[in-house]
Amino acid sequence: MMALSIVLMLMSGMWACDPEPTSAPPGASAPAEPGKPSVPAQPVTRQTRDTYQFYCAQCHGLKGKGDGINARFLTVPPRDHTKTDYLETRSDAQLFDAIKLGGLAVGRAPCMPAWGHTFNDDTIRSLVRHIRELCHCEAF
Amino acid sequence: MILICWGLWGQSLWAEPALQTAPAWAEVEGCATCHRFSPNQPESTAPDLFYAGNKFQQDWLVEYLQRPTVIRQAGHTRDPGFLQGQPDFTGPHPVLKPKDAATLAAALMTLKLPDLETVALATTPLSEGKKVRIKILFERDYSCIACHESYNLARQPRGGVSGPSLIDAGNRLQAEWVYLWLQQPKIFLKKGRMPVYQFDEETLLNLTRYIASHKKESGNKN
Structure with a gap:
């Protein structure tokens, strides 16, 4: 029965970059609650912007519009970081967790990998601030 | 290229x-x-x-x-x-x-890094069931599909393009190198665009075997 379930999942492609996965991998933390206190602010430096360009732009695009070179090949489009309407509904803690733990861990598209072993927490915090620059918005 | x-x-x-x-x-x-x-x-x-x-x-x-x-x-x-x-x-x-x-x-083939770790990998093919479970790790848990082309169930290439295509990885790459790349990419490249992972040994071996199972020859299903 379990094998059949897996096959059905595969046939439907449900797990691949599904925006609303039903379960998180072991070790993943719960998504941050909206309104949760923001992560400590980290200034955006030239290094932050370079980091975004080097790693994030592959999917999110050079200007953060979600149009990176991988975008058209993904089942779920990468997040447009200039979309104020959406990003102001996300807390800084949620953005931090999405970067650190990956999309799947925070109930979003699993196309977004976990960067927690690539960046330290300060770098991730500065990337959160950079996304706030791109969207010209803050969390509610 | x-x-x-x-x-x-x-x-x-x-x-x-x-x-x-x-x-x-x-x-x-x-x-x-x-x-x-x-x-x-x-x-x-x-x-x-x-x-x-x-x-x-x-x-x-x-x-x-x-x-x-x-x-x-x-x-x-x-x-x-x-x-x-x-x-x-x-x-x-x-x-x-x-x-x-x-x-x-x-x-x-004479160009090699000195003192690379020797890796012993299982050579038996992955069962279809295990391949399916590792495919979920590859695509869902570790997001590899966002940047690398792999196969869908209809054996059609699918996936991102910022990383090298893996549809013939089993023909192109040595499995031992894949293992070391996944484990310690900085041995080969000081700064790459791929996320760093800290896989446990079992996951490392499974992903290596899965990637090595991607072959182009007809009759070799991914």
Whole structure:
């Protein structure tokens, strides 16, 4: 029965970059609650912007519009970081967790990998601030 | 895409000690114009070849040098046009005659990093059930599909293009190299665009075997 379930999942492609996965991998933390206190602010430096360009732009695009070179090949489009309407509904803690733990861990598209072993927490915090620059918005 | 020089090489030129620069045959024939043959050389816009003997399968090299194929649709990550999706280098890669391709492939296979860890990998094929479970790890848990082309269930290529395509990884890459790359990419590349993972041993072995199962030959399902 379990094998059949897996096959059905595969046939439907449900797990691949599904925006609303039903379960998180072991070790993943719960998504941050909206309104949760923001992560400590980290200034955006030239290094932050370079980091975004080097790693994030592959999917999110050079200007953060979600149009990176991988975008058209993904089942779920990468997040447009200039979309104020959406990003102001996300807390800084949620953005931090999405970067650190990956999309799947925070109930979003699993196309977004976990960067927690690539960046330290300060770098991730500065990337959160950079996304706030791109969207010209803050969390509610 | 791999850019490799063409021409004839003398056996006496092949054997090089630990390389600080390109080997003589690579300089003479122009390979070093695009490829690095030492991590100490300035970064170039084509894949590094100083560990070609660790990374590639010789048969694949011989075939590639005669009939080059596109491995990175978006170009190499160091290509100035990479992030725009408009790489400066669009090919074609030089094409060699069979004898020359075999000669160059043999030379490339001598290029190895010293003191690499020896890896013992299981050689038995993955069962279909296990392959399915690792496919979920590959695509869902670790997001590899966002940047690498793999196969869907209908055996059609699917996935991102910023990383090298993996649809023939089992033909192209040595499984031991895949293991080490997933475990410690900085051995080979100081700063790459791929996320760093800290896989446990079982996951590492499973992903390695899964990637190595990607083969192009008909009859070899991914």
